[in-house]
Amino acid sequence: MPDTPPRSSPAATGWLDWLLGPEGHGRGAVKLTLLALAVYGLFAVNVAVQVRLGLMDASPGAWVSGISLAGIAAFYLLLRSGLSRHLASDPTLTLPQSVFGVLITAWGYAIDPPLRGAIIAIMLLNLVWGMFVLTQRQAFGLYLFGLFALGGAMAFGATTDPVRFPPAVEALHFSFAAILMTAVSVLSVNMARLRAKLGRRTAELHAALERIQYLAHHDELTSISNRRHLSERLAAEQLNQRHSGQTMSLVLIDIDHFKLVNDRHGHAAGDAVLRHFAATLQATLRSTDFAGRWGGEEFLVVTPQASADTAAALVERLREALAATSFDTAVPGLRITFSAGVAECAPGEDLHLAIDRADRALYQAKQTGRDRTVSEFAPL
């Protein structure tokens, strides 16, 4: 079977990379500027033909062609070298390129009496050029500038060379240009408004998506991982465990007599205690450990690659941190204790069984007086 031919040879790709720069570094703007360079090049050819036919003087024709090509080449170099990226406000240089285009077009109008009507169409191209990038203000400003520049060129021609630029014809040219430019600029401003609206909608959607992702993973009250996220992380940790072959430990923690907090001080105070407790727990963890709210006033801590003894030591650190902390903002003078059940989970062991053993250990801790930790070890 014949091999499928590659879409582009490495030599062609290398050449394109050299011309356009690396992918994702403003390549779109470089491509557009190269297109503009091609357009200016074709106009230079057109000017040369007009000079040859005696329709235009050689010197102004050469100047306008030379300056327009040099200018657009300079824009290409600024974009291709990456220097334009330092211009945070307009890294694609769309506005300066459009302004440059307007000036060259107005100059072309002033030196090309026979074809000046066609040049009005080029002025429209300048307005369309930035349609997908310029803001509403910029698009409107460019329109006014274009009208001013073209009107200036017409007035200059009519006053300095009324034979080739009859004032009445120039006035008609101007009204014709103004009608077309106004119509194009209305479209351009509307497009900018639409893009701004789309940008806002996209930002809102991004924010909503981030919020949804956050809520899918976090407990709304305490802001730590919720049970769903904990289960996902636990499953991932179990895969790691298969590679490392190391035991991990699980700790179920339950605040003692939490119902009393609610009953005596109200649900809002209970919520504040839960938030404070979760924050203290989170601050006690090592970078490799993770924890979350397993339900009500129950929390699960996972200590990868750690024995039950190491996990129990973490629980004691939490106990000390809690003893040192004050719940005064929730309920003045309130002291909180908790019970914990630790279980080791051997590689390949069913997670639910390990959690059940941590739960049994927690039950024992409650039964034997609370404010303590009980450990169960991995089955041999």
Ligand SMILES: Nc1nc2c(ncn2[C@@H]2O[C@H](COP(=O)(O)OP(=O)(O)OP(=O)(O)O)[C@@H](O)[C@H]2O)c(=O)[nH]1
């Ligand atoms: N304020 C508040 N209370 C909650 C929340 N979730 C669960 N609870 C309360 O937590 C209490 C749990 O009570 P119990 O399961 O009887 O346990 P306990 O009073 O802590 O007693 P022991 O666990 O036996 O020490 C109940 O009163 C629940 O209403 C919550 O999000 N906010």
